[in-house]
Amino acid sequence: MLSCPNKAFVGMSVNPLSYDAVVILGDRCPAYLALNRFLNILQNVFLHDAFVTTLRKAEQFLWASSEMDSFRDMVKNLIEAQKWAEGIRGCVTKIELWLCHRDSNDKKVNLEFIDELLKFTPAPCNEPLYHKLKDYAEEARLLIQDIDTALSMSSNMSELELLYSKACGLPIYMKEIVVLNGLADFIPSLSPSGLWTAVASYGTPNGWAGEVEDFPTHIYVFLTRDRTHRVKVASHRPTSHPTGSPRVHPLPPPQATTTSTTVLK
Incomplete structure (x- = not known):
């Protein structure tokens, strides 16, 4: 069992969804301090260097016995949160880059990939660009609804071409654009x-x-x-x-x- 300078380690349980923790440790125990860093870093604005440093310091506790399973779970949550936040930032960066240069569809971010990032509830950590990406995705979904409606109503060619033009102007790739591309051609x-x-x-x-x-x-x-x-x-x-x-x-x-x-x- 891991010992702390003044008090013995008794146990720790962590709710990975709410990041609410019940910790019965000495206030100077390294594991206790590390857990506090975990909770703070998940609540503060995502910083890559802070995540990397915290994970590196946490490595010393991963060898411990089953009493530290909750600690190891929190480390896994931290790693997943880092991947999620970097995915959000990467998508927004590609979207804004496309809007600046208007590159081909190959350079667009796929809506299906964005949806995979946005499906987490609540968000794994505090990444401000999450809401920005969510707005971009919502714009794409509204256009998909318009496309589906136009196709189901057998809209005329000018309407379909207009929708195709709008889809081409979005920085997000949607599979529905393949249908409109065939109609436009x-x-x-x-x-x-x-x-x-x-x-x-x-x-x-x-x-x-x-x-x-x-x-x-x-x-x-x-x-x-x-x-x-x-x-x-x-x-x-x-x-x-x-x-x-x-x-x-x-x-x-x-x-x-x-x-x-x-x-x-």
């Missing part, structure tokens, strides 16, 4: 009838799924029920149908299936 092709442009390319040769008539002069995006395959339809030469409703003339099932470049999964 849409190249019309005449249907066999010469009246409509239809690209609906899952499992059909040359991307054709059927003839489409009597739609307004907009590009539409149709989603399958599971939202895995998207159908793009663009008007070429609108015609009037007696019933006033659009018609789709399906083509016979192909003998061999090919996937067009317009398929977005």
Whole structure:
């Protein structure tokens, strides 16, 4: 059992979530002082050098027996907090660097990685940039909601291009931008009838799924029920149908299936 100068070590329990500790140690015991440093460093603004120094000083207590398990747990918490804070700072640095230089999407921070950092509740330590990163992520999520709404409502091409432009202007990479990129790069092709442009390319040769008539002069995006395959339809030469409703003339099932470049999964 670890001994202190004036009082014997009795025990220590630490709640790693609230950092609330119950310590029954002499006030001059090195382990007690180290624990105080742990609690202070987690509550103060994150400083890399302070974390490194504190962890180095804590190494002398890690060899002790099971009575110091709570101490070792606190060391693990400190290490995780350091990684978390450095991850937050790294993301904000990359975001601000991208905003300064407007580099390609390869330089953006992935929203999924940011979400992994923001999911900690409460925050492992006091990193002021946490709230800044949270605001950036919230802006990206709001845009994702707009994208999903536009796709589900089969918005016209100008709206989709506007959303794509907004997504490109964000310093955070979102997987939804791949969908919009495919739509923005849409190249019309005449249907066999010469009246409509239809690209609906899952499992059909040359991307054709059927003839489409009597739609307004907009590009539409149709989603399958599971939202895995998207159908793009663009008007070429609108015609009037007696019933006033659009018609789709399906083509016979192909003998061999090919996937067009317009398929977005």
